[in-house]
Amino acid sequence: xxxxxxxxxxxxxxxxxxxxxxxxxxxxxxxxxxxxxxxxxxxxxxxxxxxxxxxxxxxxxxxxxxxxxxxxxxxxxxxxxxxxxxxxxxxxxxxxxxxxxxxxxxxxxxxxxxxxxxxxxxxxxxxxxxxxxxxxxxxxxxxxxxxxxxxxxxxxxxxxxxxxxxxxxxxxxxxxxxxxxxxxxxxxxxxxxxxxxxxxxxxxxxxxxxxxxxxxxxxxxxxxxxxxxxxxxxxxxxxxxxxxxxxxxxxxxxxxxxxxxxxxxxxxxxxxxxxxxxxxxxxxxxxxxx
Ligand code: EPU
Numbered sequence: 001x002x003x004x005x006x007x008x009x010x011x012x013x014x015x016x017x018x019x020x021x022x023x024x025x026x027x028x029x030x031x032x033x034x035x036x037x038x039x040x041x042x043x044x045x046x047x048x049x050x051x052x053x054x055x056x057x058x059x060x061x062x063x064x065x066x067x068x069x070x071x072x073x074x075x076x077x078x079x080x081x082x083x084x085x086x087x088x089x090x091x092x093x094x095x096x097x098x099x100x101x102x103x104x105x106x107x108x109x110x111x112x113x114x115x116x117x118x119x120x121x122x123x124x125x126x127x128x129x130x131x132x133x134x135x136x137x138x139x140x141x142x143x144x145x146x147x148x149x150x151x152x153x154x155x156x157x158x159x160x161x162x163x164x165x166x167x168x169x170x171x172x173x174x175x176x177x178x179x180x181x182x183x184x185x186x187x188x189x190x191x192x193x194x195x196x197x198x199x200x201x202x203x204x205x206x207x208x209x210x211x212x213x214x215x216x217x218x219x220x221x222x223x224x225x226x227x228x229x230x231x232x233x234x235x236x237x238x239x240x241x242x243x244x245x246x247x248x249x250x251x252x253x254x255x256x257x258x259x260x261x262x263x264x265x266x267x268x269x270x271x272x273x274x275x276x277x278x279x280x281x282x283x284x285x286x287x288x289x290x
Pocket of ligand 1: 125126128187198206208209210211212215218219220221223235240241242243278
């Protein structure tokens with residue numbers, strides 16, 4: 001546990017202020033007790049996964065930030081066609097274990113820098129696949145500390161969103177694949193990774209900043225607007241992929257917000273498109289003095 005913890009270091013974009021309190025619970029029981037204390041005292045809390053889809057504002061986060069990074073939340077347990085994964089398990093490790101056990105369908109997870117918990121909350125996707133395609137069931141904890149298990153069919157999910165997990169905390173999931181040869185799985189995994197390497201930049205970013213609007217990729221739209229390379233302070237729109245904002249010169253959350261606003265305005269004024277951020281914006285703007 002830490003007080004006034006610089007939680008930006010737990011995000012891939014590497015911007016933003018401190019959380020009042022930071023905690024990595026070591027068990028589901030401890031998590032439930034913490035949630036109860038938050039309820040009793042009216043403390044706001046936020047659960048951070050790998051932080052690859054999060055923009056923490058420069059004023060930091062009032063209340064508590066929780067990460068399920070303890071080993072007790074990160075198990076990856078394969079059994080025949082299924083893999084039971086804790087919310088803290090890393091997606092690339094899940095993909096590697098699926099490969100080792102000859103389970104196909106999870107290759108797309110290899111290049112996504114996230115955890116199972118975050119990928120469930122966001123219904124993360126890549127290579128025309130998304131998380132809920134490989135989910136059989138999930139377990140989550142509600143804000144009273146009660147654990148619920150639900151089959152995939154009973155969990156509404158859409159493009160980059162699983163609304164049930166807005167107010168509940170994913171604890172674990174059962175993923176299901178299909179048998180295939182390790183060589184065929186490896187071939188697909190390498191092809192996907194290569195495609196990602198060719199089309200996406202490697203610097204500090206939160207992946208795609210905007211959801212794709214209907215009919216066009218946000219990256220292509222931003223390229224057509226001539227905005228690649230546009231800079232605000234320490235951050236700029238990637239030259240490689242228009243939907244990535246790269247923090248290459250110690251930028252701030254304010255810089256990122258400035259660039260987001262510029263893109264949104266241009267997309268609306270010139271193309272009538274209302275872009276929506278895919279990245280979750282968390283916390284408070286900096287306090288103004290004087
Ligand atoms: N394109 C451009 N210019 C650009 C970027 C893309 O013209 O700067 C064109 C590409 O040439 C292609 C089309 O737009 O014809 C689609 O591009 P891409 O295949 O890169 O896919 P995307 O729609 O931009 C989506 C996901 C990515 C995921 C990739 C690959 C969203 C918002 N993005 O990107 O997910 O990795 O497909 O499967 O759904 C993320 O969610 O953070 C993310 C990176």
